[in-house]
Amino acid sequence: MTLLQLIFLAAAALTLGAAVMVVTTSRLVHAALWLILALAGVAVLFALLDAPFLAIVQVVVYIGAIAILIIFAAMLTRRVMQDSGRQTTRTWWLGLLAALLLFGGLVVLVLQVPGFQAAGGAAPDPQANLIDLGRSLVDVNAFILPFELASVLLLAALIGAMFVARPESRKPPGGKSGTPGGEA
Amino acid sequence: MGWRMIGNPFGWIQQQLMTLLTGWGLSQAWAAAVLSLVGAVILATVLLVSTFFLIWAERKLLARMQDRLGPNRVGPWGVFQTVADLVKLLGKEIVTPAGVDRFIYYLAPLLVVMSVVGIWAVIPLAPGVQGTALDVGVLYVVAVGAIGELGILMAGYSSNNKYALLGAFRAVAQLVSYEVPMVLVLLVPTILAGSMNLEVIVQQQSPMWFVLVAPLACLIFLITSLAENGRAPFDLLEAESELVAGFNTEYSALAFGMFYVAEFLHAFTAGAVIATLFLGGWRGPGAETYPILGFVYFLAKTLVMWFLSLWVRGTVPRIRIDQMLAFNWKVLTPLALAVLTTTALADKLALELGGNRLLTNLGANLVVALVTLAALRAYARAQRSKEESQRIGGLVTAAPVSRHH
Numbered sequence: 001m002t003l004l005q006l007i008f009l010a011a012a013a014l015t016l017g018a019a020v021m022v023v024t025t026s027r028l029v030h031a032a033l034w035l036i037l038a039l040a041g042v043a044v045l046f047a048l049l050d051a052p053f054l055a056i057v058q059v060v061v062y063i064g065a066i067a068i069l070i071i072f073a074a075m076l077t078r079r080v081m082q083d084s085g086r087q088t089t090r091t092w093w094l095g096l097l098a099a100l101l102l103f104g105g106l107v108v109l110v111l112q113v114p115g116f117q118a119a120g121g122a123a124p125d126p127q128a129n130l131i132d133l134g135r136s137l138v139d140v141n142a143f144i145l146p147f148e149l150a151s152v153l154l155l156a157a158l159i160g161a162m163f164v165a166r167p168e169s170r171k172p173p174g175g176k177s178g179t180p181g182g183e184a
Numbered sequence: 185m186g187w188r189m190i191g192n193p194f195g196w197i198q199q200q201l202m203t204l205l206t207g208w209g210l211s212q213a214w215a216a217a218v219l220s221l222v223g224a225v226i227l228a229t230v231l232l233v234s235t236f237f238l239i240w241a242e243r244k245l246l247a248r249m250q251d252r253l254g255p256n257r258v259g260p261w262g263v264f265q266t267v268a269d270l271v272k273l274l275g276k277e278i279v280t281p282a283g284v285d286r287f288i289y290y291l292a293p294l295l296v297v298m299s300v301v302g303i304w305a306v307i308p309l310a311p312g313v314q315g316t317a318l319d320v321g322v323l324y325v326v327a328v329g330a331i332g333e334l335g336i337l338m339a340g341y342s343s344n345n346k347y348a349l350l351g352a353f354r355a356v357a358q359l360v361s362y363e364v365p366m367v368l369v370l371l372v373p374t375i376l377a378g379s380m381n382l383e384v385i386v387q388q389q390s391p392m393w394f395v396l397v398a399p400l401a402c403l404i405f406l407i408t409s410l411a412e413n414g415r416a417p418f419d420l421l422e423a424e425s426e427l428v429a430g431f432n433t434e435y436s437a438l439a440f441g442m443f444y445v446a447e448f449l450h451a452f453t454a455g456a457v458i459a460t461l462f463l464g465g466w467r468g469p470g471a472e473t474y475p476i477l478g479f480v481y482f483l484a485k486t487l488v489m490w491f492l493s494l495w496v497r498g499t500v501p502r503i504r505i506d507q508m509l510a511f512n513w514k515v516l517t518p519l520a521l522a523v524l525t526t527t528a529l530a531d532k533l534a535l536e537l538g539g540n541r542l543l544t545n546l547g548a549n550l551v552v553a554l555v556t557l558a559a560l561r562a563y564a565r566a567q568r569s570k571e572e573s574q575r576i577g578g579l580v581t582a583a584p585v586s587r588h589h
Contacts, residue, residue, distance in 0.1 A: 002213070003213060003214065036334065052318060053320050056327045059327040059331070060327045060330055063334065064327065064333065064334075064363075065360075067334070068333065068334065068356065
C-alpha cells in the first residue's frame, strides 16, 4: 500500500461520503456545505491524477464561485434556519431502481474498456501539460472555436446580469431641485 | 563544514533528518512524506508565533504615526503586550450563543486561518527552499484565498444573527469583487516569467525586478491585496463602528482571536507574495551561494511591503461600500485588463522583434498610465461641471444667471 493509494482511498471515501450527505441532510445550507466538501475531494482526485492545474481551477471556480453562489441563493431566497422538510417522496423505490440500473450499466460499460485492469502508464510532465493546454486553446486545429464561443457566452451572461440588475432610469428633474438618485 | 552549514542551514538540516529517517528503516518515499509533514508543522508554528512580534510592531508603528506612544507598559517598550492580550483571550469563556450551528460555527475561524497559512506553502523562502514546488503556484494563491471567503460566509451564517449575516454578505461581495483585478494582474508576472511556479518567477527576475518592468501591475496588485485583506482603507468589513463587528459579532475569546491573528498574518503574507512576485523574492548579491542570505533579503523585502501597507492604514480614512465597489468595477478592472493586454502585446513584440524587453514594457505601462490619468481627469471634470450646473439650476432666481466655468 503506497502513500498515493492511501491518499486516493481517503479522498474517494471523503467524496462519496460527502455526496451521500448532500442528498440526505435535511437542512439546505448544510447540503451546500457538504457539496463543497465533495468538490474539494474531486480536486484532490485531480491532483492525484497529475493534473494540478485542473485541481486548482476546480477549487477556484467550483468552490470559490459556484458554491458561494449556491449558498447565496439558498440564504437569500428561503427561510433557511427552519428548512427541514420530508426527505423522501411516495415513489422513492422507483428512484432507487433507476439508480441501481444506472450503476450496473455504468460498471458493465467501464469494465469493457480495454486496459481498465492494467496498471497506469507513465505520468506526463505537468509543466508540458500546462503549456499543451494553453496552446491547444488557441490552436486553429484544436479548440479555439469552443473557447471563443464560451467567451461570447460569458460576455452575454455578464451583459444580461447588468441589464437585469440596473435600477429604474431616472426621471428628469421637472420642478424638483437637487440631484435625483445615485448613479447606476 | 562550518561555513556550508551556516550558509545553507535548510539543506543541512534536511540532509541530517533524511539520513536519520532512512537509518530507522523507512523507505525513501515515506521518509520524504514525514519530512514534508515536519516542515509544514514548523512553518505554520513559526508563522503563528511571529504574529506576536507583528501585532506589537503594528501597534507601535501605528501609534507613532498618530503621534502617540502605543503599548509601553508590559515589558521593555511594551514587547509583551501581545502575550498579555493572548493570555486574556485564552482566559475568557467562549460564549456560544443559542441557536448557532455548532459545527460550522467552530469550523469557520479554522478555515480563515488555514487560508492564510496555506499561502506560505508555495512561497520560496530561499533558493531551493519552497514548501512545495507547484507548477501552478500563482493560481494556488488565488484558490486558497477563495477558501478564506468561504470561512467568512460560514461565520456569518452560523451566528444566528441577521446583522452578522449581512456583514458576511458584504464581506464576501468585497472579496469576490476585488479578486477579479487581482487574478488579471497576477497574470502579468506569469507572462513575464513564462511560468506560474513562484520559484521560476523569482529566478526570472535576474536582470531586473518585475516592479521596474511592470509598475502598474504592482500598484494594482498592492491595492487589491489591501482590499482582499480587509485593511484600511477597505476595512469596512469589521471596522469597530460598522454593523457591530460584521461577520464576527458573535465570536468571543479564542475564536475571535483566530480571526484577529488571521487578519494580521494576512497582511504579512500579502507582503511576502508581493515581494516574491514583483520585488525579486530572495534575489540579492550572494544569495545563490549562501542561501541564508537569500532568506534575509526575502524577509527584508517582505517587511518593507508590510510596512507600506501599515503606512497606508495609518494615513487614509475608510471608504464606503458603494465607493469601494464602484472603484473596483469602474477603475481597477478595466485598468487591469488594459495592463494585461498591453503587457502581453509589448512583451511578445519585444521578444519577436528583438527589442529591449524592459524598455518596451516600461513604455507600454507609461502609455496605459497616461491614458488612464487623462480619462480620470476628463471624468472628474465632467462630474464637476454636472454638479455645478445642477447646483446653479436649483437656485430660484428672477433673472437668468450667467455661468462662468
